[in-house]
Amino acid sequence: MQERDTNFSDIINSIKEYTEIKIELLRLETIDKLSTVASGIFTILFSFLFITFIFFSLYICASLYIGKYMHDYALGFALSGIGCILLLMLYWLIFKRITKNFISKKLISLFTSYENESAI
Numbered sequence: 153m154q155e156r157d158t159n160f161s162d163i164i165n166s167i168k169e170y171t172e173i174k175i176e177l178l179r180l181e182t183i184d185k186l187s188t189v190a191s192g193i194f195t196i197l198f199s200f201l202f203i204t205f206i207f208f209s210l211y212i213c214a215s216l217y218i219g220k221y222m223h224d225y226a227l228g229f230a231l232s233g234i235g236c237i238l239l240l241m242l243y244w245l246i247f248k249r250i251t252k253n254f255i256s257k258k259l260i261s262l263f264t265s266y267e268n269e270s271a272i
Contacts, residue, residue: 188262211236 211232219228 192262 214235215229215232216225217228218231219225222228222231
C-alpha cells in the first residue's frame with residue numbers, strides 16, 4: 153500500500169514539475185516574441201524618424217530654392233507644401249494598401265514561424 157502511495161506522489165510531483173516547466177517555456181516564448189516585435193518596432197520607428205528628418209531637410213531646401221527664384225520665399229514654401237500634399241495623396245491612393253498588405257504579411261509570417269518552431 154505504501155508503494156502505491158509513493159508512486160502516486162511521484163506522479164503528482166512529476167505533473168507539478170511538468171506544469172512548472174511548461175509555464176516557464178510559455179513565459180520564455182512570450183518574451184522571445186515580444187522582444188522580436190519590440191526590436192522590429194524600434195527599427196521601424198528609428199528608420200521613420202531618420203527618413204522624416206531627411207525629407208524635412210529636403211523640403212526646406214526645395215522651398216528656399218523655389219523661393220529664391222520666385223523672389224518670394226512664402227510662395228516657395230506654398231508650392232513645396234502643395235507638392236507635399238500631392239505626394240501624400242499619391243501615397244494615400246496607391247501605396248497605403250501595398251504597405252498595409254506588406255506589414256500584415258510580415259506579422260503573420262513572424263507569428264506563424266514561431267508556432268511552427270514550437271510544434272517541432
